[in-house]
Amino acid sequence: GTVTQDPTGNTSDAQTFDITVPILKECSLSLSKTSINVQPGGEDTVTATFxxxxxxxxxxxxxxxxxxEAWVSFVGGSSGLLPYSGTGTKAFSLKVNPDDSVNAGEEQTVFIQGKDGTQVKCDAELTIIVGQSYGATISMVSSQLNNIEPGTSATTSVTVENTGNGVDSFRISPSALPSGWTVELEETLVTLDSKHTPNRKETVDVTVTLPDDALATEVVNIDLAVAPTSGGEPYDEVTLSVSVAAVHGFEANSVALTQTGKNGNEVKFPFDIENTGNVEDSFRLTVIQQTASPSWAYFFEDEAGNRFTEISVDAQATKELFFIATVTDSDEYSTFTVRITNKGDSNSIDDDGDGIPDNQRELRFTAFLTTRDYAMDVRLEEGGLDGRTGELILAPGDEETIGMWIRNMGNGDDTAVLELTGLNGIATRTVYSKGLPIASNNEISVPFGFGIWDENNSAFVLDASGSPYLENTEDAMLSEMLFTLNLSQGYSVRPYEMYLELKVEVNQATLTGEGGNLYIVVTSKSNAANRTGQATVSLSVQKIFDLNIIEPETTSFDLVYPESYSFTVQIRNDGNVETQTEIFTSDNMRGWKLKLIGPSDCNQITLSSLECSLKKGEIMLITVEIKPPYGAELSDTFDFTLSVQPEEIGVIGRVNQQFDVTGEPEQGFFGLADDTTLTMFAGGFLLLVGVIFILSRRN
Known part of the structure; x- marks a missing residue:
């Protein structure tokens, strides 16, 4: 350095200095985004430029x-040279990936820093706004409801918890249940606060109601799921298992408490055990008392003829059984007291006060000694050679009536009991007498004797009151017919039979292809053991499409040009269902045109095709109109076909009928034909007359 004295003194001096400039490490920071919205689990990127x-x-x-700070990570490294020359910048890429550890919508600040070693040289704030996460769980304290009685309800509860970080609404829904079961939720929609708050969960009652016919063998699993109210896959689900308590109960019934038989004959008492409980039970049968002395022999038998003293009956099922006693001449009758005990029911209390424990039932059967015969027989009106077998083919919802003749095979007036089994769930069966249903117990009085058969009307002759003429012997009836009633030709004497009608109606819901046998057994009310009066009707459920064109009187027609010709065709539905029918002709040819005209309710598809509905057995008239070619002059025969077919099966059920029509020109003078020929003939005739006239003038 140099020091200079005041100029007027003209004095100076000099001194040397060393100056050291320190290295400065300073920076500034800018972010490409200072605030970002990111969903939990999602990500966004930010560029930090130093x-x-x-x-x-x-x-x-x-x-x-x-x-x-854990939400932020650096991609491609987090350190590098920050140059002084050139641009003097260094950029880093940041990835932002937040979680849902805070409530949705909250702002979190992260400081992005530039450091020299551990010393912060510059920084900037990055604001992260967290989006909403979604989810829920469902749980219950106990996953089982055990031993719930049929027809009652039981309640448990489920807890739904929001596992998302924001307020959300959820739907709780149960899985499908067996028929008759119901589940009721106290709430099906719940709205819950964020999982970071105390109000994040709610408990909902679940009530399960069982049907009256719930079986003890049933264990029903109900899945309860929690899902977004907007739909979609459930977040979580839990399974509630419901078991049914065993309930015991039964009834014993008989329609024939008295039977009659000769000495040494077995009489059969039909009865049934109905298990009204919901679990299979075993029943013990004993005779605790009978009045005959010495005792008459007896035993129990099932429908297959197997003897037993104990028998099992399925839950909510009925088993047909028989008590059989052997009549002897030691007493005029014997009354048997039969005790039936449910071995699976330990309740021996007599709550109803009838003197019998509630797990037991009693039946009293009385067998009488008689010299009479009791028996019934049945034959079907259209039952083949022996009258024992019939056949029905019916469509769903269709019905048919079967004629039956009931004959009293005993030796006195009696009551017949008709037993109809089979076709359950497929068809209903109803027995009619003189147009009215017989009694609900299927009993009807059938007199014994010989009657007068009217061969012309296929019926027995009735008196003024509507009752048949009857006598106990054939000779007595023959005498009355010939000498009292003056009936002979066309009448005969035969054993009296009562005519009944059995109406079989197929359920509308029965599927095509189903079917089965209807078994008809007619017994005497006084002798159920004799079951020889039997017949069987087989039923096949199917739709039959059978359309026919009734054969016309002629299939060939003639017409004279230019006139049209029309004729009528009959179409009959011989199937067993109402049929949508397509009616059409073959194509028009050589100028010939066909037109079909049907009833007003038919649809005219084209001039030569119709679509009509024919009821079972209906006959429909269709008019066929034939128009010849325009300007036709030559004789021509046109062959065509009329076809009908069911719409449902098409060509498989098609029926064809061939026709032909011959057209002829109109006849002219002297039998000559059409106008052209007539004109040519007239012109030639005039020319000939002119020539003769000229020649005669010359002569």
Whole structure:
């Protein structure tokens, strides 16, 4: 350095200095985004650009700081040289990936820093706004409801918890249940606060109601799921298992408490055990008392003829059984007291006060000694050679009536009992006498004797009151017919039979292809053991499409040009269902045109095709109109076909009828034909007359 004295003194001095400039490591930071919205589990990127504010190159390390610094990570490294020359910048890429550890919508600040080693040289704030996460769980304290009685309800509860970080609404829904079961939720929609709040969960009652016919063998699993109210896959589900308590109960009934038989004959008492409980039970049968002395022999028998003293009956099922006693001449009758005990029911209390424990039932059967015969027989009106077998083919919802003749095979007036089994769930069966249903117990009085058969009307002759003429012997009836009633030709004497009608109606819901046998057994009310009066009707459920064109009187027609010709065809539905019918002709040819005209309710598809509905057995008239070619002059025969077919099966059920029509020109003078021929003939005739006239003038 140089020191200079005041100029007027003209004095100076000099001194040397060393100056050292320190290295400065300073920076500034800018972010490509200072605030971002990111869903939990999602990600976004931010670029952090550092600018060198020092006086030399230096190595900068980028870092993140703050409570949620873990949400930020650097991609491609977090340190590098920050140059002094050139642009003097260094950029780093940041990935932001928040979780749902805070409530939705909350802002979190993360400081992005530029460091020299551990010393912060510059920083900037990055604000992260967290989106909403979604989810829920469902749980219950106990996953079982055990031993719930049929027809009652039981309640448990489920807890739904929001596992998302924001307020959300959820739907609780049960899985499908067996028929008759119901489940009721106290609430099906719940709205819950964020999982970070105390109001994140709610408990909902679940009530399960069982049907009256729930079986003890049933264990029903009900899946309860929690899902978004907007739909979609459930977040979670839990299974509630419901078991049914065993309930015991039964009834014993008989339609024939008295039977009659000769000495040494077995009489059969039909009865049934109905298990009204919901579990299979075993029943013990004993005779605790009979009045005859010495005792009459007896035993129990099932429908297959197997003897037993104990028998099992399925839950909510009925088993047909027989008590059989052997009549002897030691007493005029014997009354048997039969005790039936449910072995599976330990309840021996007599709550109803009838003197019998509630797990037991009693039946009293009385067998009488007689010299009479009791028996019934049945034959079907259209039952083949022996009258024992019939056949029906019916469509769903269709019905048919079967004629039956019931004959009293005993030796006195009696009551017949008709037993109809089979076709359950497929068809209903109803027995009619003189147009009215017989009694609900299927009993009807059938007199014994010989009657007068009217061969012309295929019926027995009735008196003024509507009752048949009857006598106990054939000779007595023959005498009355010939000498009292003056009936002979066309009448005969035969054993009297009562005519009944059995109406079989197929359920509308029965599927095509189903079917089965209807078994008809007619017994005497006084002798159920004699079951020889039997017949069987087989039923096949199917739709029969059978359309026919009734054969016309002629299939060939003639017409004279230019006139049209029309004729009528009859179409009959011989099937067993109402049929949508397509009616059409073959194509028009050589100018010939066909037109079909049907009833007003038919649809005219084209001039030569119709679509009509024919009821079972209906006959429909269709008019066929034939128009010849326009301007036809030559004789021509046109062959065509009329076809009908069911719409449902098409060509498989098609029926064809061939026709032909011959057209002729109109006849002219002297039998000559059409106008052209007539004109030519007239012109030639005039020319000939002119020539003769000229020649005669010359002569």
């Amino acid at each position: 600018t060198n504010r020092g006086n030399s190159d230096w190595t900068i390390r980028a870092d993140a700081a703050g409570p949620k």
